[in-house]
Amino acid sequence: MSNNTEFKIRRIETRDFEQVKKALTFLTEVEPLDQARFNKVLEYWTTYKLLEDDTPVYNCFVIVPIESDGKETGEVAAVGTIFIEQKLIHGGALTGHIEDIAVNAQFQGKKLGKKLIDHLSQYGLSNGCYKVILDCAEKNIGFYEKCSFNQAGIEMQIRI
Numbered sequence: 001m002s003n004n005t006e007f008k009i010r011r012i013e014t015r016d017f018e019q020v021k022k023a024l025t026f027l028t029e030v031e032p033l034d035q036a037r038f039n040k041v042l043e044y045w046t047t048y049k050l051l052e053d054d055t056p057v058y059n060c061f062v063i064v065p066i067e068s069d070g071k072e073t074g075e076v077a078a079v080g081t082i083f084i085e086q087k088l089i090h091g092g093a094l095t096g097h098i099e100d101i102a103v104n105a106q107f108q109g110k111k112l113g114k115k116l117i118d119h120l121s122q123y124g125l126s127n128g129c130y131k132v133i134l135d136c137a138e139k140n141i142g143f144y145e146k147c148s149f150n151q152a153g154i155e156m157q158i159r160i
């Protein structure tokens, strides 16, 4: 990969299975996940739309490197999702939840994480979210601050 490799952002597709799985291993444990399950989840994600328009509730995007002729190289450099929650409060407001951000280590440090977060936040805000939120590890606070996020609240969980 040269220093002037270009990238584009698009929605995840079933052909991204192997490469998305690879990218997600830089976030957490992924197995067991086979192509059939992957396809099923992607289909499920297309099922749900917001009440007022055709915007999907689940929006998973990938960043892919492209050749000089615009063709994709077949790799997935980064993956991430914004889930848009329909609320009752604030007159039925929307909140965007950014989830499962992973940049393949081979592509880290090239501002692709920031490019992805900017895209997801903008997607949420431009589709009516009054806020976009996420949970992260302490070691990533600096990264999200660089993406214009401020610390707010404390994450709590019950975990098995």
Ligand code: ACO
Binding pocket: 026, 027, 098, 099, 100, 101, 102, 103, 104, 107, 108, 109, 110, 111, 112, 113, 114, 115, 134, 135, 136, 137, 139, 140, 141, 142, 143, 146
């Ligand atoms: N702490 C502080 N600053 C950071 C960090 C960090 N952990 N990571 C990157 N930065 C800075 C960079 O130095 C850069 O600063 P600059 O603009 O001043 O040069 C800026 O943030 C943008 O960095 P990117 O190059 O866009 O970062 P990258 O593409 O490497 O992505 C990420 C960062 C997403 C954390 C990546 O390293 C990764 O995938 N890590 C493993 C998985 C992970 O932790 N994912 C996030 C989970 S949280 C969630 O899913 C909601």
